[in-house]
Amino acid sequence: MKARSYLTLIFILTILLLSSPSSHAKKKNNKHKPCKQLVLFFHDIIYNGHNKANATSTIVASPEGSNRTILAGEFHFGNVAVFDDPITVDNDLHSPPVGRAQGMYFYDTKNTYTAWLGFSFSLNSTEYQGSINFVGADPLMNRTRDISIVGGTGDFFMHRGVATVMTDAYEGEVYFRLRVDMKFYECW
Amino acid sequence: MKARSYLTLIFILTILLLSSPSSHAKKKNNKHKPCKQLVLFFHDIIYNGHNKANATSTIVASPEGSNRTILAGEFHFGNVAVFDDPITVDNDLHSPPVGRAQGMYFYDTKNTYTAWLGFSFSLNSTEYQGSINFVGADPLMNRTRDISIVGGTGDFFMHRGVATVMTDAYEGEVYFRLRVDMKFYECW
């Protein structure tokens, strides 16, 4: 009986040892299930020389031969825009903003539409306080695109994850709306 | 005999507990205590057309209608600056630099002062060799702001953390000094 209970004990301890990669504060998840998930929208109105009051973004750099009020030819290759876009919880531009999406995007392919994104969500709502930092390639012509969530602060302290971006609306070259489906896999 | 088996059990459990932060090389910490901490300062003197010799940063992009020697109106919205700033261990610009803060900042709100930062510390001192990479939103008007440390090399190999940035001095629109309080939570 003693022997058997010892065997049972050793068996349980072995299981524990094998399965116990330890005591982090960081919460992680099996099989890549997110530990936190959040869907938000942001709205970009680019300055075109005639919409100063409404514009939320502006071209700040462009290749030789182009200007900063008209997106350049060659699929806007080389256009850099800085933005300060309202974030909403639904797809309505006029919903009360829960924060600002701020950063830059630039067009970076000569024969199709792609962009590179470096920006942050600064959230300031009853539900969330803090920032989320994004970096990644955005091949605009794909229905969904994945970019990296490389860090966060406040409620998103040290978080990492993947954000699936979707163009939810696109009106000429003045307005677009992005749906950002954030899945965090490191939550702390 | 009972007593002895209990002692054995407690011994095994103790070993388990002590050895169970498992097998990563990465050192992490419960309750979000940093595994490494470091405070440094960096100093930015922006080029204004008259200070070429001393300037450590320069405006490289700006919205239509503005130039690259005067920060634009509307809270500098759309101004992009590239910088190469000395890093010091105290708040004295003339202390021996321990490295360079290099990267960019750009102003990204139309109705207040905020910036987005993408830069690196390249450290080259007796104490530290290596680089630290930062990304994040900097709402300048807040006394302290948190940005993400997204990676590092050398002595900061694979590190992640949060840096609390504080404007330590601000002289007109030519000089500012930032205090950067780095807390690393993933140290390897």
Added chain:
Amino acid sequence: MKARSYLTLIFILTILLLSSPSSHAKKKNNKHKPCKQLVLFFHDIIYNGHNKANATSTIVASPEGSNRTILAGEFHFGNVAVFDDPITVDNDLHSPPVGRAQGMYFYDTKNTYTAWLGFSFSLNSTEYQGSINFVGADPLMNRTRDISIVGGTGDFFMHRGVATVMTDAYEGEVYFRLRVDMKFYECW
């Protein structure tokens, strides 16, 4: 008495199990051996006003007094280039590309050649599908430079690592080729 000691044991084991946030999908490695490794090359041909058809990158921003077809003086300090460069598995520009390196680099020292990099590999080959996101300082005059891999998607989902960059060829100021030796230490 037996029963009670068993209960105690089960209680302790339960505590242990609950406190062992454990069993990640993430694969990590002792002693900093990479869990994945990959060497790729990319090729940059900068637009100089005369090579529109072949150019893969273009100057989009520069300090006051310079233009966007000639890299500026002072070690190109303040020049920002956006690129869309083919990636190959060997050092031959004409090998079939396995993806595109897209993003930006900018020169950020006044008295030597250094750059700051923010870019992505978008891979689309039989071997790899997905993106890898890079951020970091590139002191060009060093034979090898380490930058951070801050995230990835697809086959590189949530990956982190360090990339060692090497200038494999440099022809005047028009063409350069970088060898990128990626070592991933977080593989998921």
